[in-house]
Amino acid sequence: xxxxxxxxxxxxxxxxxxxxxxxxxxxxxxxxxxxxxxxxxxxxxxxxxxxxxxxxxxxxxxxxxxxxxxxxxxxxxxxxxxxxxxxxxxxxxxxxxxxxxxxxxxxxxxxxxxxxxx
Amino acid sequence: xxxxxxxxxxxxxxxxxxxxxxxxxxxxxxxxxxxxxxxxxxxxxxxxxxxxxxxxxxxxxxxxxxxxxxxxxxxxxxxxxxxxxxxxxxxxxxxxxxxxxxxxxxxxxxxxxxxxxx
DNA sequence: TCCATATTTCCAGACTTATAGAATTATTGT
DNA sequence: ACAATAATTCTATAAGTCTGGAAATATGGA
Numbered sequence: 001x002x003x004x005x006x007x008x009x010x011x012x013x014x015x016x017x018x019x020x021x022x023x024x025x026x027x028x029x030x031x032x033x034x035x036x037x038x039x040x041x042x043x044x045x046x047x048x049x050x051x052x053x054x055x056x057x058x059x060x061x062x063x064x065x066x067x068x069x070x071x072x073x074x075x076x077x078x079x080x081x082x083x084x085x086x087x088x089x090x091x092x093x094x095x096x097x098x099x100x101x102x103x104x105x106x107x108x109x110x111x112x113x114x115x116x117x118x
Numbered sequence: 119x120x121x122x123x124x125x126x127x128x129x130x131x132x133x134x135x136x137x138x139x140x141x142x143x144x145x146x147x148x149x150x151x152x153x154x155x156x157x158x159x160x161x162x163x164x165x166x167x168x169x170x171x172x173x174x175x176x177x178x179x180x181x182x183x184x185x186x187x188x189x190x191x192x193x194x195x196x197x198x199x200x201x202x203x204x205x206x207x208x209x210x211x212x213x214x215x216x217x218x219x220x221x222x223x224x225x226x227x228x229x230x231x232x233x234x235x236x
Numbered sequence: 237t238c239c240a241t242a243t244t245t246c247c248a249g250a251c252t253t254a255t256a257g258a259a260t261t262a263t264t265g266t
Numbered sequence: 267a268c269a270a271t272a273a274t275t276c277t278a279t280a281a282g283t284c285t286g287g288a289a290a291t292a293t294g295g296a
Contacts, residue, residue: 003137010132013205014125015254026209036272048255050274055253069263069272077216080209084202085223087131091144091198092227098195099228103221105203109210110217133284154242166285168244173283187242187293 001086005060009083012059017044018052025062025075032065032074119204123178127201130177135162136170143180143193150183150192 013019020042025033033041039049053073056062060079064071092099131137138160143151151159157167171191174180178197182189210217 003134007132007134007137010128014128014132016121016125017254019121019125023208026213029213034272035274039273045256046273047257047275051254051256054274066262066273071273077209077213081216081220084206084209084220088202088220088224089227090141091195091202092224095144095147095195096228098199099224102199102202102206103224103228106206106210106217106221109207110214110221135284152242153244157243163286164243165245165287169284169286172244184243184292189243 001082003086006083006086008059009061009079012055012061015052015055017042017049018056021049021052021056021073022061022075022080025073026077026080029075029077032072034067034070034072035064036070038073119200121204124201124204126177127179127197130173130179133170133173135160135167136174139167139170139174139191140179140193140198143191144195144198147193147195150190152185152188152190153182154188156191 013022021038024038024041035050035053036046038053039046042049044052053062053064056073057064061076062073063076064073066072088099088102131140139156142156142159153168153171154164156171157164160167162170171180171182174191175182179194180191181194182191184190206217206220
């Protein structure tokens with residue numbers, strides 16, 4: 001991942017409406033949400049929301065797909081993960097003491113795949 | 119962590135000079151680097167750099183400490199980690215399939231503490 | 237006190253972002 | 267073709283950011 005792409009993603013998320021949109025779309029994976037409904041749920045005018053969705057799309061964090069009259073937006077979790085990876089490796093490279101507690105913190109919600117016996 | 123604080127941190131890192139500063143300071147932990155040297159190494163005028171350092175400081179990502187005539191800046195890795203945790207739990211809550219590969223990706227560089235026998 | 241060093245604050249200009257009204261485009265049904 | 271629905275683009279305004287020259291502030295040494 002290029003640092004230019006990371007900056008684009010960080011800038012996209014560094015705005016409260018857009019952070020809310022991204023969280024909403026993550027919570028609605030894998031179904032996605034039409035643009036109008038996003039605007040309604042977050043109480044933002046449709047055209048303003050359209051501008052925000054365009055920023056998130058350019059940043060690669062969401063992807064639009066037309067379905068009949070609606071345009072369904074979905075979070076691109078792969079892209080988000082690669083941004084997070086860049087950030088953490090940047091920080092972690094040579095400094096395990098930083099990421100180890102983060103992994104410890106994350107593991108309870110994301111258990112590494114195990115054979116089902118416990 | 120408040121989402122307001124996260125937005126501040128994301129905005130601070132969403133700028134190439136500041137991302138470079140943060141990376142530099144992470145690589146120079148725990149010694150830190152004086153403001154003037156940061157400016158020199160990144161080829162940015164001192165007053166411009168001062169503005170960027172102020173943004174990073176307000177965001178909680180770095181901390182200044184005066185030592186004689188110099189002001190030494192250090193990365194605040196704890197704060198950075200709590201930003202990363204917020205972002206990933208936001209994404210991860212209920213969706214282990216997102217963070218599991220990230221943990222897998224991170225683990226080689228940040229081995230969980232083990233008794234020394236390997 | 238006077239000077240040099242290190243950094244910040246003040247200020248202004250250029251640029252970018254956030255917002256939303258009005259108009260436009262795309263799709264579907266009658 | 268016409269109307270209704272869904273979303274975007276056009277446009278303008280207000281607000282915020284980035285940059286760096288000039289001035290100001292803090293520190294330490296002679």
